[in-house]
Amino acid sequence: xxxxxxxxxxxxxxxxxxxxxxxxxxxxxxxxxxxxxxxxxxxxxxxxxxxxxxxxxxxxxxxxxxxxxxxxxxxxxxxxxxxxxxxxxxxxxxxxxxxxxxxxxxxxxxxxxxxxxxxxxxxxxxxxxxxxxxxxxxxxxxxxxxxxxxxxxxxxxxxxxxxxxxxxxxxxxxxxxxxxxxxxxxxxxxxxxxxxxxxxxxxxxxxxxxxxxxxxxxxxxxxxxxxxxxxxxxxxxxxxxxxxxxxxxxxxxxxxxxxxxxxxxxxxxxxxxxxxxxxxxxxxxxxxxxxxxxxxxxxxxxxxxxxxxxxxxxxxxxxxxxxxxxxxxxxxxxxxxxxxxxxxxxxxxxxxxxxxxxxxxxxxxxxxxxxxxxxxxxxxxxxxxxxxxxxxxxxxxxxxxxxxxxxxxxxxxxxxxxxxxxxxxxxxxxxxxxxxxxxxxxxxxxxxxxxxxxxxxxxxxxxxxxxxxxxxxxxxxxxxxxxxxxxxxxxxxx
Ligand SMILES: Cc1cc2nc3c(=O)[nH]c(=O)nc-3n(C[C@H](O)[C@H](O)[C@H](O)COP(=O)(O)OP(=O)(O)OC[C@H]3O[C@@H](n4cnc5c(N)ncnc54)[C@H](O)[C@@H]3O)c2cc1C
Numbered sequence: 001x002x003x004x005x006x007x008x009x010x011x012x013x014x015x016x017x018x019x020x021x022x023x024x025x026x027x028x029x030x031x032x033x034x035x036x037x038x039x040x041x042x043x044x045x046x047x048x049x050x051x052x053x054x055x056x057x058x059x060x061x062x063x064x065x066x067x068x069x070x071x072x073x074x075x076x077x078x079x080x081x082x083x084x085x086x087x088x089x090x091x092x093x094x095x096x097x098x099x100x101x102x103x104x105x106x107x108x109x110x111x112x113x114x115x116x117x118x119x120x121x122x123x124x125x126x127x128x129x130x131x132x133x134x135x136x137x138x139x140x141x142x143x144x145x146x147x148x149x150x151x152x153x154x155x156x157x158x159x160x161x162x163x164x165x166x167x168x169x170x171x172x173x174x175x176x177x178x179x180x181x182x183x184x185x186x187x188x189x190x191x192x193x194x195x196x197x198x199x200x201x202x203x204x205x206x207x208x209x210x211x212x213x214x215x216x217x218x219x220x221x222x223x224x225x226x227x228x229x230x231x232x233x234x235x236x237x238x239x240x241x242x243x244x245x246x247x248x249x250x251x252x253x254x255x256x257x258x259x260x261x262x263x264x265x266x267x268x269x270x271x272x273x274x275x276x277x278x279x280x281x282x283x284x285x286x287x288x289x290x291x292x293x294x295x296x297x298x299x300x301x302x303x304x305x306x307x308x309x310x311x312x313x314x315x316x317x318x319x320x321x322x323x324x325x326x327x328x329x330x331x332x333x334x335x336x337x338x339x340x341x342x343x344x345x346x347x348x349x350x351x352x353x354x355x356x357x358x359x360x361x362x363x364x365x366x367x368x369x370x371x372x373x374x375x376x377x378x379x380x381x382x383x384x385x386x387x388x389x390x391x392x393x394x395x396x397x398x399x400x401x402x403x404x405x406x407x408x409x410x411x412x413x414x415x416x417x418x419x420x421x422x423x424x425x426x427x428x429x430x431x432x433x434x435x436x437x438x439x440x441x442x443x444x445x446x447x448x449x450x451x452x453x454x455x456x457x458x459x460x461x462x463x464x465x466x467x468x469x470x471x472x473x474x475x476x477x478x479x480x481x482x483x484x485x486x487x488x489x490x491x492x493x494x
Contacts, residue, residue, distance in 0.1 A: 008032060010457065011254045011266060013241045014274030016044025018433025018446035020222035022272050025454025027229040034233070034266060035226065036256050038240035041216070042223045044274075045404065045434070046443050048214030049308065051397045053346035056308040058401060059356045060321055060335035061215035062087070062208040065444035073451070074209070074444075077221050083212045085340050088318055091156060092385070093325040100323060102156055115151070123149030139410065143174035159325040163332045164358050165302060165407060173408040176440060179468065212341050218443070239264075244271060245285045249427035270457055271426075274433035274446075276301070276403055281419050284426065292422045295415035299438050303366060304404035307331065307355040307377045310394040315339075315351055316387050329380045330365065330373070331355035350394065353381070361402055370398035406438045430457070432464055441468055 010026055012019040015037035023033040041047055049056045062085065065071055075082065089100040096110045108116050122145075129135040130146035137143050140161060144153040161169050211217035223235050238259045245253040252268040273280050278299035281288045288296075315338065322334050333356045337344035345352055355377045359365035365373070374396040381387045416438055423429060432453045434441040441449070445468040452464035 007269070009034065009266070009268050010270045010272060011036065011252070011268035012272040012274070013254070014044060014433065014436065015039070015042040015219065015223065015235060015237070016274055016433060016446065017046055017219055017222075017443045018436060018441075018450040019044075019272065019274040020219050020226065021447040021450025022432060022454045022457075023226045023234075023450075024222045025451045026457060027226045027234075029454075029458055030229075031458070033226065033230060034236065034268075035223070036236045036239045036241055036254070038238070040238050042235065042237070043216045043219035045401065046215050046219050048216035049397075049399055051308060052310060052395065054308070054310050054337070054352045055214040055344045056306070056337060056352065056354050056399075057215045057335075058306055058399065058404075059304070059333065059354060060337070060340060061210075061443060062320070062340075063210060063215075063218070063444065064208045064442070065448070067444075067448065070444060070448050070451075071209075074218075074447075077225075078209075078211055078218065081211050081213065081217055081221075082209050083341050084207050085210045085320060086207050087320050089321045089323070090319055091160075091323045091325060092329075093155060093159075098156070100321075102152070107155075119149055119151040119155075121149075122151040126150060137174045139170050140172035140174055140177055140408075141169035143177035144169065147177070156325075159327065160323055160332065163325070163327065164405065166358065166360050166363070167407075167409070171410060173410055173412060175413070176408045179440060210340050212343050214337075214341075214344060215443070218447075241275060241283065243283050243285060244273075244280075244429075246426050246429070252426075252428065268428075270428045270430070272430050272432060272453060272457075274431075274436035276435040277416065277419055277431060277438040280431065280436075281422055284423075288422045292418055295418040298409075298415045299412065299419075300407045300409070301403040301435070302405035302407055303359050303361050304401045305357040305359060305365065305370075305373055306399045306401070307357065307374050307396055308399065309353045309355065309374075309378065309381075309396040311351050311353065311388060311392050312394050313351055313388065313392045314349060316353060324385075326384075329384050330376050331357045331380065355381075358405070366400075373398055403435050406435060406440055408440065412438065430464075437465070439468055 008031070010031055010033045012023050012033060012035040015035045019035055020042065023035045026033050045058055046061055047058050063074060091098040091100045098110060099106045104116065126145045126149045130137065137146055141153070144157045148157070158169055165172055226234050239256040241254060241256045243255040247253065250269045252271050253265050254268050254271060255263055255265045257263050278296045281292050281296050315336070317336050320335060320339055324332055324334070335354050336351060337354065338351050342348060357365055357373060378390055378393055378396065382390045423431065430453055431437050432449045433446045449464040449467045452462045452467065455462050456464060
């Protein structure tokens with residue numbers, strides 16, 4: 001076992017956006033960092049797969065944050081690589097197309113006045129129950145019904161949520177709704193679509209930034225800067241962290257295995273973990289007790305198979321995303337990379353699609369072969385959505401991701417508390433990121449957390465765990481948005 005000893009050395013587990021952002025922030029301040037990842041690429045879930053010259057994100061990833069300081073950081077990082085994308089998202093529901101976020105006028109057009117009256121009545125009932133009689137919100141279903149009423153919940157939230165999570169909404173925590181759509185209600189929807197009275201400083205997100213050659217360019221740019229500062233060895237790929245030994249405050253040994261199983265140990269003064277929170281306590285030494293192991297085993301993920309299709313056709317859709325509610329269609333969401341950036345396809349007379357099939361390891365979807373999943377998706381595109389003719393398919397390929405979506409079941413918060421209590425005993429160990437904190441982060445959240453953690457390690461009075469905890473609807477920008485103004489000093493220096 002090779003041993004590399006270094007003083008003042010921050011070892012970061014995971015080269016996804018959170019780990020790289022922490023490493024980036026520390027590197028620019030001259031701190032020595034090593035970033036270790038089990039994959040042979042950087043980016044984690046933000047990877048862009050390249051197949052026959054076509055570039056496929058792991059599901060369409062847009063760059064969006066309400067934090068203008070973070071946007072400025074992003075623009076500095078990405079320079080001339082940024083393109084602007086018009087956002088057109090729709091929901092496919094029972095054979096019809098609905099705009100997303102929901103518009104009341106569009107619902108009336110598609111379903112008629114009786115459905116709207118039905119939606120209005122169920123909304124009034126739920127307003128009485130939850131606002132007047134203070135019925136407690138116990139789960140995801142309650143949270144949606146309290147916000148939108150039973151009818152709209154049933155039309156636009158139940159089926160899609162259950163497709164993503166593979167569980168009835170009654171078995172999922174309401175936290176997901178409060179993190180993703182607090183502040184959005186039937187009134188906001190009416191205001192947006194009918195009254196148009198939103199104030200000038202509130203706006204629905206209608207366009208977003210995107211890296212011209214695929215989302216992976218964001219983590220790649222961070223990794224390039226880390227390597228420029230710390231040398232090639234600073235980012236170690238194909239390396240799975242298997243053990244973290246704690247010898248005392250700020251004194252760790254991190255052990256990782258290469259592809260052939262050969263082990264290396266490096267000394268660290270600080271360890272930053274973005275590997276799943278359900279895994280970390282189980283590789284710590286001294287070991288945790290059975291209650292922590294049980295909590296860790298109980299934190300689960302939903303998996304994802306993305307089917308990347310190449311087509312002999314100029315364009316398939318107008319959408320940036322299309323959400324598919326219907327259960328008889330295997331995939332739950334699709335996007336056409338060319339609609340985000342023409343550079344995603346090598347030949348403009350052709351196009352491509354990414355189809356997201358949500359599943360759980362070993363369930364009936366995961367157990368299908370790649371060929372079966374791909375063929376079934378092509379069939380759904382042709383026969384159910386009528387988007388393509390199967391003769392237009394040049395090729396397809398599948399990508400399987402096990403830890404795609406951290407599941408918020410009804411007990412997840414207790415399990416996290418048990419694990420965090422155990423981890424708080426290791427001085428110099430920090431957790432960050434989506435799987436790392438078991439928090440449903442977008443990439444911007446993970447990057448913001450990482451940058452703030454970097455600042456915290458540098459001695460600033462900031463708390464990265466505050467990110468993505470505010471109950472704000474992510475789709476509307478308002479003048480009330482938090483400005484975590486931590487990049488001002490850097491801004492002034494530039
Ligand atoms: C289908 C889909 C669509 C999405 N769309 C968007 C979007 O439009 N906009 C947006 O902002 N976000 C989007 N996201 C979310 C975004 O991908 C994540 O928030 C982001 O990648 C999280 O970054 P992270 O660094 O926290 O975690 P990850 O990206 O999961 O990185 C963790 C890293 O840790 C590594 N690792 C794990 N275990 C070990 C180990 N034992 N040893 C070494 N390395 C290890 C992994 O290989 C991985 O590289 C989407 C996610 C999915 C799945």
